[in-house]
């Protein structure tokens with residue numbers, strides 16, 4: 293197996309979609325070995341308590357450190373080399389981007405800690421960092437209820453980069469971000485649909501002109517929707533299209 297992934301959550305059923313489609317195939321093909329664990333496995337009281345009131349006051353509850361400590365003890369064999377990476381989705385995390393997906397696709401073992409409530413006692417991450425690399429990561433500037441959906445997103449972005457998971461046709465989708473622009477629009481049959489026609493050029497068979505048309509469309513879209521992406525393009529890319537303002 294190329295990669296082992298452990299996910300710990302108080303809502304393990306939230307991760308059920310990881311059994312489906314591409315990720316299901318990656319697991320069946322043996323390239324990905326995934327296990328989802330219920331954090332309450334590592335509680336010992338009759339109510340299986342995972343949360344408590346926050347020191348310093350404030351609204352909501354905080355996840356207790358003890359169950360997380362025992363969960364990580366159980367999931368990280370002593371002396372595992374290289375150590376797993378602990379990924380903790382959090383509103384206070386670093387932005388999750390394709391570069392991180394590529395980095396994490398090269399890991400042998402990932403452990404995802406799904407928080408709920410107001411988050412996980414920070415000492416869990418501090419203690420884990422003495423044994424393994426720890427990354428607090430955020431999907432974006434909006435507020436979720438917990439880390440589970442972030443793990444679904446991250447697992448999709450990482451799994452599709454594992455060898456053999458993408459058919460070569462899909463891998464082109466990955467390429468298209470390589471030029472640092474948004475993708476051009478896509479079309480398929482029928483050529484005319486509800487009065488809307490496919491751009492003639494795409495049916496011309498002139499692959500040079502089609503490539504240019506797609507790049508122009510990608511640039512226009514990027515300029516309109518993500519000007520921030522253009523700001524970081526190497527100048528040569530802009531000069532190529534003589535659109536430098």
Ligand SMILES: N#Cc1c(-c2ccc3ccn(Cc4ccncc4)c3c2)n[nH]c1N
Nearest residue numbers: 381382407408430431432436437438439442
């Ligand atoms: N990744 C990611 C996220 C989260 C996120 C992730 C984990 C947890 C655990 C608990 N919460 C709820 C909460 C806690 C504190 N402040 C606000 C909300 C989470 C939110 N919100 N937005 C993102 N982009």
